[in-house]
Structure formats: C-alpha cells, structure tokens
Amino acid sequence: MPDLGVYNITTLTGLLGPARSVMAMTSIVKPERKIDDKGTIKVVAEDNAHILLEHDNNVISHVMCGFNYFDPHGHEAGKQALHSIQVYGDYGNMRLIGYDWETNGVMVDTSWDEPAILMSSDKGDFVWQEGATKVGESLINNTDLLINVEHALHVLEIIEAARKSSAMGTKVKLTSQFKWPVV
Numbered sequence: 001m002p003d004l005g006v007y008n009i010t011t012l013t014g015l016l017g018p019a020r021s022v023m024a025m026t027s028i029v030k031p032e033r034k035i036d037d038k039g040t041i042k043v044v045a046e047d048n049a050h051i052l053l054e055h056d057n058n059v060i061s062h063v064m065c066g067f068n069y070f071d072p073h074g075h076e077a078g079k080q081a082l083h084s085i086q087v088y089g090d091y092g093n094m095r096l097i098g099y100d101w102e103t104n105g106v107m108v109d110t111s112w113d114e115p116a117i118l119m120s121s122d123k124g125d126f127v128w129q130e131g132a133t134k135v136g137e138s139l140i141n142n143t144d145l146l147i148n149v150e151h152a153l154h155v156l157e158i159i160e161a162a163r164k165s166s167a168m169g170t171k172v173k174l175t176s177q178f179k180w181p182v183v
Helices: 005-016 131-141 149-168
Strands: 019-027 032-035 039-042 048-055 060-066 083-088 093-099 102-109 117-120
Touching: 005 048, 005 060, 005 083, 005 149, 019 149, 048 149
Parallel strands: none
Antiparallel strands: 019 048, 032 039, 048 060, 083 093, 093 102, 102 117
C-alpha cells in the first residue's frame, strides 16, 4: 500500500474528500520475490490489498493495489490506454486513462446515446517526479500546496487503518482530516 496504493488513496481522497472509515482485506500472494540487485527476498508486507473507504455524503470508494497484477506496459505509463481510476455519479462518469501519477487523459460519459469524450490529454508541464520543486516554489512564493501535510497524514492513517481492518476483520474509524475541497 505505501508503494502503490498511496497514489490512488491520495487521488480519491483529494477528489471525494477525507475518508471517515476503512474496511480492507490484505494478503501476501507471493511469499518470496526475486529482486534484480538483491536476489530472492522474503515478502513481509502485503502485496495484495483491497481497501474500501467511506467518505461523507454516503460516498464509498475502493482501491485495489498490489504487485501481482499483470500489466504489459509496466511503468511505461505513456503507452497505457486503460483507466486506473473511475468515478461514477448520477449523471455521468469519468475515467482517468493511465496512472494517476502519469495520466494520458480523462474520458467523460454524460450521455446514454453519445460516446465518451476525451476531455483532456494535455499534461502541460506536469512531471510526477517534481514534488520537491513544487515544495520549493511554494516556500519561495509563500503559496499553499495542493497536497499538504494534513492530507499526507490522512493517507498514512488510511494505510495503517487498512492493515488493522484486515487483521481484525472489522471497519476502522478514522480521526484525521484535511482541508477539502483541495481546489
């Protein structure tokens, strides 16, 4: 979860607001894994996680993450054509094409009869590795970051609560909050 799920948890809480509670199931699918420069290692943290998040207004989101899902594109997100995040509402849905850390666009459906529309595929000057640059610019310009410490701590609480939920087989209430909406 801290390696892969953190991105989707951050995106969903940024879009839908802080989570109030978590239910999860986690497992280790492969007890041993070959790492290029380390050889064979014993897996001690979950490599498969399904996390249900309860937000305000009866909104529920789900994150599925792990190291056991085949993707022929791997980390070459620029070639990814499938969606990684879907948000459904009463009057439409949107699908983030590619990964949330390197998207290839957003498809939006708002009609029963018309095909989905590619709303945006322009990445602008976004580069996912530029987090330190954004923090530096924020400090120099005395501006707020979109993702702040409170949001990051909320995501960390979700990850720990998901592990607790899985171990105990129960829903875990959350206490942390962050300023929302983000923009």
